[in-house]
Amino acid sequence: MTISVFFAVVVSAAMLILGVSAVAVSRRQRKSYEFLARTETFHCLRCDSVYTAAAGSDSQPCPKCGYKNSKLKF
Ligand SMILES: [Zn+2]
Structure with a gap:
């Protein structure tokens, strides 16, 4: 070689x-x-936290305070 x-x-x-x-x-x-x-993003109007959840749901309760928020639209 x-x-x-x-x-x-x-x-x-x-x-x-x-x-x-x-x-x-x-x-x-x-x-x-x-x-x-495959996730949706939510912003809590009560405690100002941002969280995600599985796609397909228009509203999810906040994991911190339980307030039900609608998903963010971009
Ligand atoms: Zn909250």
């Missing part, structure tokens, strides 16, 4: 490792984004 072939194998292996790790990081970020996309 010449030095140029050895160098080509090392560079190819490094690029393969970088590509696989980039795909893994991208999948992890997509999962965290999908989790956020």
Whole structure:
């Protein structure tokens, strides 16, 4: 094995490792984004706290004071 072939194998292996790790990081970020996309954000008018709940509900009680708030619209 010449030095140029050895160098080509090392560079190819490094690029393969970088590509696989980039795909893994991208999948992890997509999962965290999908989790956020399935939640609704609420702002409590009584105690001024911000909280989230599962998507699909228009109003949720505040976990701190129990006041029922409607979801924020962006
Ligand atoms: Zn509250």
